[in-house]
Amino acid sequence: MQTAYARMVYGRYQQRTxxxxxxxxxxTTTFAHLLKDLCRRLVAFMFTQVGVCGLVVAYNIMGAxxxxxxxxxxxxxxxxxxxxxxxxxxVRKLWNITARLNILDQGQWRQEVTGALEDFQDRVVPxxxxxxxxxxxxxxxxxxxxxxxxxxxVYTTIGYGNLTPRTEWGKIVTILYAIVGxxxxxxxxxxxxxVLAHIFxxxxxxxCSCDVGxxxxxxxxxxxxxxxxxxxxxxxxxxxxxxxxxxxxxxVPITYCLLVIAVYxxxxxxxxxxxxxxxxxxxxxxxxxxxxxxxxxxxCDVALSPQVxxxxxxxxxxxxxxxxxxxxxxxxxxxGSALVAMCFNLMQEETIENLKSFWRKLGCLRKNDDGExxxxxxxxxxxx
Amino acid sequence: MGVERGRASQRSHxxxxxxxxxxxxxxSHGSKTKCKNCCRKFISFMCTQVGVGGxxxxxxxxxxxxxxxxxxxxxxxxxxxxxxxxxxxxxxxWNYTERLNVLHKEKWYKDVDxxxxxxxxxxxxxxKEDGYDGRNYTELWDFPASLMFCLSVFSxxxxGHMTPTTEWGKIATVIYAxxxxxxYIVYFMNMGRVFAKSFKFLYRAMYRCLNHGRKVAVxxxxxxxxxxAIIVPSTACIWVMIFYMTTGTIMFAxxxxxxxxxxCYFSFTSLAKIGIGDFVPGFEGGFEKASSHDxxxxxxxxxxxxxxxxxxxxxxxxxxKEEIMVKLRALEHDFKEKLYICxxxxxxxxxxxxxxxxxxxxxxxPRSVRKSVRRR
Numbered sequence: 110m111q112t113a114y115a116r117m118v119y120g121r122y123q124q125r126t127x128x129x130x131x132x133x134x135x136x137t138t139t140f141a142h143l144l145k146d147l148c149r150r151l152v153a154f155m156f157t158q159v160g161v162c163g164l165v166v167a168y169n170i171m172g173a174x175x176x177x178x179x180x181x182x183x184x185x186x187x188x189x190x191x192x193x194x195x196x197x198x199x200v201r202k203l204w205n206i207t208a209r210l211n212i213l214d215q216g217q218w219r220q221e222v223t224g225a226l227e228d229f230q231d232r233v234v235p236x237x238x239x240x241x242x243x244x245x246x247x248x249x250x251x252x253x254x255x256x257x258x259x260x261x262x263v264y265t266t267i268g269y270g271n272l273t274p275r276t277e278w279g280k281i282v283t284i285l286y287a288i289v290g291x292x293x294x295x296x297x298x299x300x301x302x303x304v305l306a307h308i309f310x311x312x313x314x315x316x317c318s319c320d321v322g323x324x325x326x327x328x329x330x331x332x333x334x335x336x337x338x339x340x341x342x343x344x345x346x347x348x349x350x351x352x353x354x355x356x357x358x359x360x361v362p363i364t365y366c367l368l369v370i371a372v373y374x375x376x377x378x379x380x381x382x383x384x385x386x387x388x389x390x391x392x393x394x395x396x397x398x399x400x401x402x403x404x405x406x407x408x409c410d411v412a413l414s415p416q417v418x419x420x421x422x423x424x425x426x427x428x429x430x431x432x433x434x435x436x437x438x439x440x441x442x443x444x445g446s447a448l449v450a451m452c453f454n455l456m457q458e459e460t461i462e463n464l465k466s467f468w469r470k471l472g473c474l475r476k477n478d479d480g481e482x483x484x485x486x487x488x489x490x491x492x493x
Numbered sequence: 494m495g496v497e498r499g500r501a502s503q504r505s506h507x508x509x510x511x512x513x514x515x516x517x518x519x520x521s522h523g524s525k526t527k528c529k530n531c532c533r534k535f536i537s538f539m540c541t542q543v544g545v546g547g548x549x550x551x552x553x554x555x556x557x558x559x560x561x562x563x564x565x566x567x568x569x570x571x572x573x574x575x576x577x578x579x580x581x582x583x584x585x586x587w588n589y590t591e592r593l594n595v596l597h598k599e600k601w602y603k604d605v606d607x608x609x610x611x612x613x614x615x616x617x618x619x620x621k622e623d624g625y626d627g628r629n630y631t632e633l634w635d636f637p638a639s640l641m642f643c644l645s646v647f648s649x650x651x652x653g654h655m656t657p658t659t660e661w662g663k664i665a666t667v668i669y670a671x672x673x674x675x676x677y678i679v680y681f682m683n684m685g686r687v688f689a690k691s692f693k694f695l696y697r698a699m700y701r702c703l704n705h706g707r708k709v710a711v712x713x714x715x716x717x718x719x720x721x722a723i724i725v726p727s728t729a730c731i732w733v734m735i736f737y738m739t740t741g742t743i744m745f746a747x748x749x750x751x752x753x754x755x756x757c758y759f760s761f762t763s764l765a766k767i768g769i770g771d772f773v774p775g776f777e778g779g780f781e782k783a784s785s786h787d788x789x790x791x792x793x794x795x796x797x798x799x800x801x802x803x804x805x806x807x808x809x810x811x812x813x814k815e816e817i818m819v820k821l822r823a824l825e826h827d828f829k830e831k832l833y834i835c836x837x838x839x840x841x842x843x844x845x846x847x848x849x850x851x852x853x854x855x856x857x858x859p860r861s862v863r864k865s866v867r868r869r
Contacts, residue, residue, distance in 0.1 A: 192613065196606065196609050196613060200602055200605050200606050200609060203586065203609075204598070207590055207601075215587065218587065219583055222583050222586055222587075226583065226612065227579070229609070229612075229613075230575075230612075233613055233617065234616065234620055237616075237617050237620040238620060241771050242617065244614065244617055262767075262769075263767055266766040266768075267767075268651060268652075268653075268762065268766075268770065269653065269769075270652065270653045270768070270770035273771035277754055280754060280755070281754070283762070283769075284757075284758065291765065390660060390663060390664075394663045394666070394667060397667055398651070398666075398667075398670075401649060401670055401674060402651070403645070403646055403649050403650075403651035403670060404649075404651040404653065404768065405645075405651050405652075405656050405666075471529060471533055
């Protein structure tokens with residue numbers, strides 16, 4: 110937030126102090142000033158990349174503890190108990206059938222038992238659908254890593270829905286958590302996305318300027334290894350970067366961005382298919398659905414794991430492994446969302462450039478008109 | 494964000510210039526220019542609000558039909574699967590009964606309980622994994638429901654109350670999302686702009702009206718020129734959002750017989766695109782509520798509610814961004830001024846330094862400070 114003016118003033122101040130001449134006024138820059146400075150630096154640091162990262166992670170962990178406390182320890186286990194009662198009822202009914210039919214006639218017995226079982230099933234299904242029966246008691250279901258996944262899915266707006274809050278306080282806290290968390294996530298995305306975009310561009314142009322021949326589309330100043338080259342781009346026509354000589358307006362083609370995303374999704378798919386014994390299609394589908402924040406979570410319950418990655422049915426076996434897996438998935442998603450933001454950033458630039466030249470071809474924009482088409486920005490302005 | 498806002502203003506500029514250019518060029522003849530013109534008109538119409546809205550709705554409807562046809566194939570397998578589970582369970586029960594020749598009640602209870610636990614687990618798995626609902630597929634994937642599914646995919650809500658089970662369904666979902674999400678974002682930004690414009694207009698009219706009644710004519714003159722500077726405060730946006738959410742809350746609570754907390758929770762999580770999916774209108778209970786005609790209209794109204802709600806959220810987003818930008822600029826100015834005063838106090842520069850005035854128009858405070866310095 111340091112503006113040019115402030116920087117100028119500050120520079121003058123430093124010059125004075127360094128030179129040592131001039132009337133040095135009473136220097137009251139003691140404790141209060143130090144504290145102020147510290148404060149300012151802290152705030153400034155919080156808005157840097159590391160600070161935002163730390164903030165997001167800390168917020169996530171905090172959320173995990175809070176939800177664990179609310180839902181895990183004090184959560185109600187009504188659906189699980191209801192299921193228990195239902196089962197007891199069903200057993201009693203079956204006993205009655207068996208006792209009544211003194212002579213065990215298999216045909217009749219089968220018919221009646223099937224009826225009873227269907228009845229039982231009809232009661233269990235709504236329990237699962239409407240009440241969110243999980244088959245695991247809350248204290249088990251809301252393990253630390255599961256709560257971590259839940260809070261991630263809330264503030265990234267993925268919303269898997271495999272774990273749902275049952276208590277009233279859980280719902281209220283979810284709403285509040287999302288209200289604070291989503292702006293934080295946006296901040297994270299825009300911040301990290303920008304940084305990653307810079308890095309990616311840097312790398313891309315390094316590689317690209319090494320073999321210009323293969324990428325003739327970008328006729329850069331050949332042999333120029335600087336990351337910020339002069340505006341020697343795209344030959345004679347279209348000098349969009351004309352305003353300033355900054356080459357930072359050079360864009361990375363969309364296909365590369367898509368490739369990065371595709372590779373990331375495929376990597377995730379490979380890892381998940383190993384862990385969860387999903388088919389490769391299923392695993393890729395899962396990571397795509399998660400990264401695009403659609404989050405159709407109920408699907409992710411394949412044989413071993415009725416929850417999102419990890420979580421066995423009984424919730425007992427391989428507990429540690431499952432926990433670490435879930436934590437890794439959390440990290441995967443956090444990094445992935447930053448990567449998606451990066452690609453958005455890059456694609457936005459590219460799209461704007463393309464649309465501009467497109468409009469110019471159509472003759473809607475005059476050559477030097479810097480205004481943008483009505484479509485381009487709206488396509489790409491999502492980044493924020 | 495700052496960049497974005499700048500772009501928004503540029504954009505409106507661009508549209509205006511583009512239109513004026515178009516009208517001037519239409520006088521020239523030739524089929525090529527005509528074609529160009531036509532193309533341009535079509536594209537610019539598609540970028541208008543009506544075009545984008547229509548595009549989104551038709552995309553959703555198209556998706557609904559597509560998923561209906563794709564997912565219908567998965568139905569047979571599922572019913573087969575459940576009957577298979579049934580048969581298995583009955584067979585195990587029969588085996589238990591037969592083996593324990595003398596019916597020892599407690600032992601029998603224990604065994605049957607275990608068998609039923611297995612059965613229940615299987616059923617739960619089927620429900621969770623394949624979205625088994627007790628209804629068959631033609632009922633489940635009826636038109637409004639698949640419309641909701643499409644909405645939840647391309648708007649990134651992702652309720653997860655119904656999920657594609659076939660392989661083709663999954664592939665189609667991915668492809669549908671790839672095209673749908675950018676379309677949705679266009680819609681979101683467009684709607685946001687339109688709503689923001691109209692809301693601003695309304696707010697200004699109200700503001701002027703209120704002030705007219707309250708203040709004397711002298712004030713109004715000064716106000717007229719500063720008309721453009723009236724920003725909608727973020728509190729107003731928040732009120733609109735709260736109002737919209739309350740409407741939704743009451744509506745859903747009445748229809749679905751949820752508690753108010755639940756329906757508030759639902760409308761928040763949907764509008765914020767979280768979509769946890771433990772409450773989805775029209776899907777409660779599964780068995781009791783067959784998809785009647787009534788619930789279908791409800792689902793469609795719900796669809797409209799969500800689509801418009803997204804627009805309103807976009808509006809609030811736009812307006813709040815504007816306000817924050819203005820505030821930030823004011824803060825910046827304030828900061829500059831304060832820094833200057835600090836510098837003066839520390840005696841960093843004299844009165845006739847090359848930067849005497851940080852900004853020409855200021856509150857009286859800096860002048861008094863400067864005076865005091867001079868006195869010293």
